[in-house]
Amino acid sequence: MRFFALQELANRRPVKVDYPSEKLADYYGNHVFDRKKMQEYLPSEAYKAVINAIEKGTPINREMADMIANGMKNWAKTFNVTHYTHWFQPLTDGTAEKHDGFIEFGDDGNVIERFSGKLLIQQEPDASSFPNGGIRNTFEARGYTAWDVSSPAFIVDSTLCIPTIFISYTGEALDYKTPLLKALGAVDKAATEVCRMFDPNVKRVFANLGWEQEYFLVDTALYNARPDLCLTGRTLMGTLVCQGPAARRPLLRFHPSTCNQFYERIGTGMSQTRDSGKNTA
Numbered sequence: 001m002r003f004f005a006l007q008e009l010a011n012r013r014p015v016k017v018d019y020p021s022e023k024l025a026d027y028y029g030n031h032v033f034d035r036k037k038m039q040e041y042l043p044s045e046a047y048k049a050v051i052n053a054i055e056k057g058t059p060i061n062r063e064m065a066d067m068i069a070n071g072m073k074n075w076a077k078t079f080n081v082t083h084y085t086h087w088f089q090p091l092t093d094g095t096a097e098k099h100d101g102f103i104e105f106g107d108d109g110n111v112i113e114r115f116s117g118k119l120l121i122q123q124e125p126d127a128s129s130f131p132n133g134g135i136r137n138t139f140e141a142r143g144y145t146a147w148d149v150s151s152p153a154f155i156v157d158s159t160l161c162i163p164t165i166f167i168s169y170t171g172e173a174l175d176y177k178t179p180l181l182k183a184l185g186a187v188d189k190a191a192t193e194v195c196r197m198f199d200p201n202v203k204r205v206f207a208n209l210g211w212e213q214e215y216f217l218v219d220t221a222l223y224n225a226r227p228d229l230c231l232t233g234r235t236l237m238g239t240l241v242c243q244g245p246a247a248r249r250p251l252l253r254f255h256p257s258t259c260n261q262f263y264e265r266i267g268t269g270m271s272q273t274r275d276s277g278k279n280t281a
Contacts, residue, residue, distance in 0.1 A: 017265050083159045163177075
């Protein structure tokens with residue numbers, strides 16, 4: 001099977017990558033609903049409500065939420081978006097999405113294209129389908145996703161992705177993001193108190209974290225030839241891992257053209273969602 005996989009790999013041809021523009025600055029972050037686009041698509045009072053929520057933690061009322069949702073939908077429609085989703089990170093080492101259309105049914109039963117603040121702020125997926133650490137019974141399926149205003153919405157393909165947290169109906173975190181936001185709040189509170197010893201005008205401290213993730217890029221044919229990778233996602237057989245200087249040989253080496261095209265496609269998508277992807281190599 002491995003020989004057939006190697007033969008298929010040798011016959012692969014690079015896929016051409018079509019860039020939105022020759023200049024990265026022309027499309028960097030164009031799929032992100034950032035402050036610049038908020039100013040363009042939101043009324044001034046709605047824009048101020050979002051900024052106050054991000055910077056001061058001020059709650060957003062229903063009227064402002066409706067304005068924000070409508071502006072976000074109008075912006076997404078310029079990219080021919082057809083659906084939206086509350087995008088969250090459950091305890092499954094992956095992401096989860098619940099896709100819905102921008103439609104509601106009127107009193108007469110007809111379809112109305114609408115995206116309300118209620119739908120933007122909160123959704124109710126089936127929480128019993130995700131790991132919960134035993135804090136709830138499986139028949140208690142109520143779990144809620146709530147809009148995280150600190151993370152801008154973005155577009156992937158034809159879907160508007162709204163970053164959210166995922167909690168149980170009793171308030172326990174069912175995702176990885178909620179504890180991180182709580183930790184950021186604790187750091188903000190403690191660091192602000194320290195900074196005010198030197199400058200009483202300090203209002204808030206924002207913490208940033210640079211992610212780094214190493215990975216292996218495996219061709220589909222070779223992946224399908226490895227039952228251990230298909231069944232477990234891990235290598236359970238083969239030669240031992242290299243140690244010492246030999247372990248660094250794969251770094252900074254020549255990449256096949258198919259790999260280069262893969263990196264270019266990934267890099268283009270990451271740039272459009274405002275991720276630099278600087279170390280993708």
